[in-house]
Amino acid sequence: MSKEITSRAADYAQWYNDLVIKGGLADYSAVRGCMVIKPYGFALWENMRDALDKMFKDTGHVNAYFPLFIPKSFLSKEAAHIEGFAKECAVVTHYRLKNDPDGGGLIVDPEAKLEEELIVRPTSETIIWNTYKDWIQSYRDLPLLVNQWANVVRWEMRTRLFLRTAEFLWQEGHTAHATSEEAVAETRQMLDVYATFAEEFMAMPVIKGVKTISERFAGAEDTYCIEALMQDGKALQAGTSHFLGQNFAKAFEVKFLTKENKQEYVWATSWGVSTRLIGALVMAHSDDQGLVMPPRIAPQQVVIVPIFKGDEQKQIIGEKAAQIMKELTAMGIRVKYDDNENARPGWKFAEYEMKGIPVRIALGARDLENNVVEIARRDTKEKQTVSLDGLPEVIRQLLDEIQLNLYNKAKTYRDAHITMVDDWDRFVELLDEKGGFLSAHWDGTAETEETIKEKTKATIRCIPLDNKKEAGKCILTGQPSEQRVLFARAY
Template identity: 55%
Template sequence: MKSTRKKNYSKWYHEIIEKSELAEYSGVRGFMIIKPYGYALWEIIKNELDKILKNTGHENVYFPLLIPKSFLEKEKEHMEIFSEGCAVVTHSRIKKNEKEKHLVVDYQSKLREELVIRPTSESIVWNTYQRWIQSYRDLPILLNQWGNAVRWEMRNRLFLRNSEFLWQEGHTAHATKEEAFKETEKMLNVYTNFSKNFLAIPVIKGIKPHTEKFQGSKMTFCIEALMQDGKSLQMATSHFLGQNFSKAFNVKFTNYDGTKHYAWGTSWGTSTRLIGGLIMSHADDMGLIIPPKIAPIQVVIIPIYHKNIKDHLIDELSTTILHCLEKQKIRVKYDQRKQFTPGWKFHEYEMKGIPIRIHIGLKEIKSKIIEIVRRDTHEKRSIVIDKIHNIIIKLLEKIQNNLYEKSLVRTQQSIIQIDQYQKFKEQLNGPGGFILSHWDGTDETLKKIQKETEATIRCIPFSYGKKQGHCIYSGRVSQQRVVFSKSY
């Protein structure tokens, strides 16, 4: 690694993605190629989260990528936020120019109605719900979609902000306000627990201020994580839609007493930006560090061939260990490539963040004691082969917990209460962090703070009770502290 976190955080971040072979930019600006190792990581995140969503009663579904522009226009507030960032299909085909030997647009095939490549799917989902929902017996509908979305971005950064990204988006419909609101809270807790238990990333839960909420919703809940450079990353959101979309698409149901009502809705989601958060939360100057629960490879076995011992003896011991760990459902790889030296492999797997490395060589063959290396602490340890599966299982759990505790301590140390604006600015221009300060509740104050500091309100936190004070900027009375931070 040429770059370090302290020297150039942005360059360090992109160098890790490049050298660990997670992703790269494509030939289209803002669109990335997720490479096999990066996609393997996303698959595990997706599979683990998918199990949780199904266990909470949600079913997977798929809606079209293209959405009629008129659907988005039905919910005015929703359309307003996406109007400038939408990718729009205007023609249905291309025609080959035989003389010029290239493809040109045939403008005679212009579509009757423009189609938007989905920035999100609320509009097409609720247009569908109009047909699916007639009675209270049809409710609730609890759906989730895995797919991609396109939102044209001016500034792009791999995994964090791309014009196209992979994600899941949940869409539910309910008979009552209370049920929909409970669903919104439940899904926020699902994301919070997933971030903690799988990604080993602590978060702050809260509600977005009105100016930052998802357009088309009544309320937006979010989880925010603090990265190593003191900036915040929004990890997931859960939206209470109220009846905004049911009214826009005329989704009514007949209640048990014969009365007609508009349905209540929620939507919620997270995306491949979780991988960006994973890198910036755990990686060091030598590469990735991946929590064992989501690591595509949890253990790698590296043979160290020696002239004084036959290769097949090393291979036999390595294969025995491989099978032993596989029986315990551990994701393990045996790297038998002879075109690379052991030292080269050590560096490669350190860069890729593999939680545990096992070395098998002459010493191990003779002693029946093998050396294992932890990626998170670089600690080396010798263990008896007969006890390897139990020790590895416990060590993976220990690594997972250590990564979370390390991130938790860093986050807690960076949550600071500030009441003086000058100190507020100095903190943001220095180490950053989650700054708890009072806000007078006005959009005017938010815009001025953002212009002067580049910081925004990340959330109004649930974990800090209401206590009256005075706005950090205007000095007006404030009912509670909010979380300010610079963000990605």
């Protein structure tokens, strides 16, 4: 009624916007390109953050916090890095406002110009490596394994809720190591952490791979990524992990003394995931009725909707619901009871479906008489009547089943959308008609990559880590190729 959702078939982009806004995840704000993350969306982020944070701690990392502002001179120390970010930096030039003497309200005080302009961090490599210089003296200080949860700003031309906003929340890990091998191992380890998180918590299958040179992070030697596939057949980079070599160590003079008392530059990594994951989650599982939340990170896993006539029934049902809640909560299940009398049950059913709550329990007087409840699962919309006896265990298993089903469904779709193709015309045709990943040979040159992008808007998403070597001919140029790479149109 009041909250119609555009169907995916009618307008995929609008469907996505509808889910984010009507599902209560976020809103547009008065600031261009910036969004307000609403409590429901932030609860989701908190669950993602908590799960990831634990995984980071379990792999030996600690959290710290570095400044929002970066002196302009820092950013320019690493040539490739500045090249990559210069075009999208917000710059602070003054530190004071004053009343316009001509009565025009507040103006920037021209007297208050900063001696050195400050950049609002688009990422923190430079300020962090400038700091690490002081933290690292000897091999005994290594490895240095630090993560920070922060906001960053990248001045984007065109923004989309969660997928690309001028300001976003993320975590960025920055580590320093004594050897190249150790840094590469760290890079790969964190990529595995991301892949595990995406698959086990978000129920979103991902492909681990390495980026081509042109898709590489500015300042990295190698960029690894996890790539996910959305329901419209477009790929989305869900996380990246970079092997930075000694680029930042050299730019910021970060050296350490080896056991042999020799000065050497340290080896670095950085890795991050952002609130973009929320956009990925929305597009991976949701349907035309609304959001579909994977149980493991759903802000609410179960909602109980009472169905009653009159205060007496409300009272009795409320008591039973409280008991169910207590049992579920004791099992660590996040459950909400909605006895708001302003909305009728049917309205609540639709509302919670839109919010994607995995399991709904309907509890009415009739059920109490029969010692049963009706449970409905969001993913398949199946309903069943089950006994109140042993309900918590049934719910617990159902949540696991939903989690698994979402993953399997997404994986089936994803696997069905990786297409091997060896013919250029077919390649172009598939992009338009089917979408998804196209596994094709590439001659390894940036020129060919660029030409394919110009002709088709498809980019090389990654070279899968488990790729097998296979001689073939480049899809565009026919030049010899030693392996297939994954092409797709991407967010």
